[in-house]
Amino acid sequence: MNEEILINVTPEETRVALLENGVLQEILIERATHLGIVGSLYKGRVLRVLPGMQAAFVDIGLERSAFLHVADMREARLGGSESADLETDGEGPQVTGKLEKIESLLQEGSEILVQVIKDALGSKGARLSTQISIPSRFLVFLPGLDHIGVSARIEDEAERRRLRALVTQLRDQGLPGGYIVRTAGEGTSNEAIARDMAMLHRIWRAIGQRMTDTPAGQRIHDDLPLALRTLRDLGGTQVERVRIDSPEMYEQALRFAETFFPDHNVEINLYASERPIFDLYAVEDEIQRALERKVPLKSGGYLVIDQTESMTTIDVNTGGYVGYRNLEETIFRTNLDATQAIARQLRLRNLGGIIIIDFIDMEDPEHRIQVVRALEKCLERDPARTKISAVSPLGLVEMTRKRIRESLGHILCDPCPMCNGRGYVKSIETVCFEILREVQRAARQCDTRDLLVLASDAVIDRLLEDKTVHLAELEQHVGRPIRLQRQSVYHNEQFDVVML
Known part of the structure; x- marks a missing residue:
């Protein structure tokens, strides 16, 4: 299967499109005004511990407090030891076992190192974990654990044994911690795995230093930007070519590839045509259809x-x-x-x-x-x-x-201002009956000379067309004239009854 990645970069936005045989399969978007923070590490301060929910709200410096559930706390699962049963599913760790109570692990005001595992979605804040995982091209590093796992997507048993033995040997030679070999590690040389492990330990030491020096509520480690993150995670895929339309990002991508995986076989090209890169394979049209x-x-x-x-x-x-x-x-x-x-x-x-x-x-x-x-x-x-x-x-x-x-x-669209996200609006007939009821209500509340109805063109047309008799009867009932006035800027559900 022929896979290709198109990367469109502007100062405000980066978009990545994954295509299989020319058909768009996945689109990733990162905007300068709303950068994703999944994978980032923060020094958080516990605001509230909620025993009834077995969760806590943590301040990490965002607009909304982040959410930490006891199931996402390594300390709760390990019970203070490293003997828990840790399983791997795909690329990430899953720890099983009995959970401790969150109130025995956290106190309000305490400072903790947390990692964002879900961006804020809708009205919910970001979701956190204390089970820190730091990915590289071939490995996922699990600080504080003593577990070695291999991605379930590597099916060859001999290769699984080789990788497990290699990582165990390197860990015992002075690179402690837990590791999961990613799908990209299949067939990788011993030297490449060793370089990845050493790099992960350098990153972890730098995080430890910043954890000491940084005040609570601050970010202390960022994941890579979207374009470079895409290159890092190419392992295990069948991507043959990456096209980038930004000369600056193209140079960054080349340096990144040469530094971290010099033996890669993916072709990285600069797209310099006048035609927008997402017009290739009608990617823009596919995005519109996906809405x-x-x-x-x-x-x-x-x-x-x-x-x-x-x-x-x-x-x-x-x-x-x-x-x-x-x-x-x-x-x-x-x-x-x-x-x-x-x-x-x-x-x-x-x-x-x-x-x-x-x-x-x-x-x-x-x-x-x-x-x-x-x-x-x-x-x-x-x-x-x-x-x-x-x-x-x-x-x-x-x-x-x-x-x-x-x-x-949710990234590309806002709720409709006409229907407030309901997906439908009231019929014109329904609005007309609402206006008639509102007129009666206003007439009872205030003793005025006239009543003025402001509404959209379509609603006024329906009132004049079908409700003339009703208006005449209503005028007689309330004992005062009712005037209609068109408001072209009103949508069909919007109206006002003004007392003159």
Whole structure:
């Protein structure tokens, strides 16, 4: 599979597009006004400890206090020792075991080293962890642990044993700590692994010094900027070429690659054409389509994707697809087609959390099993961790996808000022009846000579067209004239009743 990365850099924004065979699969955006902080380390001060939630609010210098749950505290899982059962899932550590109470670990006013594991999303503050992990190209360093793991995506058992033995040997020679070998480490030379371990220890020593010298509420370590982070994380992928449209970033990328992975085989090119880089492969058009609710399928069916605060729902429809020789086969083929589109849209839109998929009802149990398997297969290349359930009795598939940053829609869009994010507005008829009721309410409250209704053109037209009799009756009922005045700047839900 031919993979390519396009990097578009401006002073205010960096955008990274990952393409597979010319088709956009993932888009990452980092803006100067809203830089992501996932992976950054802070010296925090505990503001409140909440035993009822087994969590704490921590001040790390952001607008909103950050959230630390006891499940994200290494101290709670280890019980003060390093003998806990630590498992690896993909690239990151997961520690299992009984949790201690947060009130026995933290006190209000205490200062702690924390790492951001989720950006602030919506009204929620950033989520923190004391399980510090520092990634490099081939390794993830886990300070304070004594565990060595290998990414589950490295399947060759001989290679897994080689890597585990190598890291163990280097650790015992003076580079203590826990390590997880990333997917990029497969087939990597001993010298490259040793260089990565030494570099990680230099970073950790610098963090320790800054932790001592820095006041609480300050950042003490940043992850790399988006463009360089993309290059660092190329390992384990099939990316053949990276194109960058900024000469300055191109030079930085070359120096970064030569310093940290001189043996890389990815072609890094400067894109100097007058044509915008994202016009290649119609990336801009794909981004616009990723903001729409309706997603067409190749078969003629379509998806409807709705994102709410608590979950994302995906509805599968046959649309204009008349399909095969019988209804069950048509439904089955449409659902299979939908699995590929769903996997791509989840990654492209960066949809996370709880996801409910309403596939078209299938009578054949084997068809339901095959559709879930096809969805799992399509999600294998997704770098975000996913978990899928079987088809429920209601025909729904429940799944989760790890979410660490805002979705594409939340980054690029604001709630509609007309409907305040509801996705719909009141009908003109409904607004007219509201105006009539408001007129009665105003007439009862104040003894005025006239009543003036200010509303949009469409609402005034409807009042004059359909409600003339009602207005005449209302004027007689309230005992005073009612005047109408157009306000072209008003939207259809907006009106005022003014007492003159």
